[in-house]
Amino acid sequence: MAISLTKGQKVSLTKEKPGLSEIFVGLGWDEVQQNSGFLGSLFGKKQDIDCDASVYLLKGGKLKSEDDMVFFNNLKHKSGAVTHHGDNLTGGGDGDDEQISISLQKVPAEYDRIVIAVNIYKASERKQHFGLVQNAFIRVVDKSTNTEICRYNLTDDYSGKTGAIFGEVYREGGEWKFGAVGEGIQASYISDIAKRYS
Numbered sequence: 001m002a003i004s005l006t007k008g009q010k011v012s013l014t015k016e017k018p019g020l021s022e023i024f025v026g027l028g029w030d031e032v033q034q035n036s037g038f039l040g041s042l043f044g045k046k047q048d049i050d051c052d053a054s055v056y057l058l059k060g061g062k063l064k065s066e067d068d069m070v071f072f073n074n075l076k077h078k079s080g081a082v083t084h085h086g087d088n089l090t091g092g093g094d095g096d097d098e099q100i101s102i103s104l105q106k107v108p109a110e111y112d113r114i115v116i117a118v119n120i121y122k123a124s125e126r127k128q129h130f131g132l133v134q135n136a137f138i139r140v141v142d143k144s145t146n147t148e149i150c151r152y153n154l155t156d157d158y159s160g161k162t163g164a165i166f167g168e169v170y171r172e173g174g175e176w177k178f179g180a181v182g183e184g185i186q187a188s189y190i191s192d193i194a195k196r197y198s
Contacts, residue, residue, distance in 0.1 A: 002148035005180040022143040026096035029136040050121040053098040058113040063197035081106035119163035119187040131159030138166040152180035163187030
């Protein structure tokens, strides 16, 4: 049974699943249903909220190169260790909206932390924020058995925030661990998140 995490909690993935070599991280969210009412029917359908998942491979806690960002325009890390499986433009549908595969054995030794974040694309222009998103979660799955190891449901109120650091996979004392972060941030673009770690 998957471990349910709360904000700030950490779990050792390799202790939970000895011999773990490959995981995928699933991210999901839904749009808050807004009443269309008279004005909604008058002015047409509201814009979909395009949330973009992105991954940052850090060396000593820092992003050293743009090549170490994996996102919709760079779907695979140069090491082959991290693969982004494509962009969901609306957050529609059940289950994972976006998935990222991480081959733990392929992660070069100089990388100690893999940060997973989500931002709303063009949030300022579209006047959108994370308060319009609900049921957001991040989960870690053992790819070889398709078994969910842990899940973190983001429960904070992120109104006014345009992005969030969902969680991080990191190496510590020879083990791979996962930390539930759930920190709301201002980030309309991937580059805004990158600046936090540079």
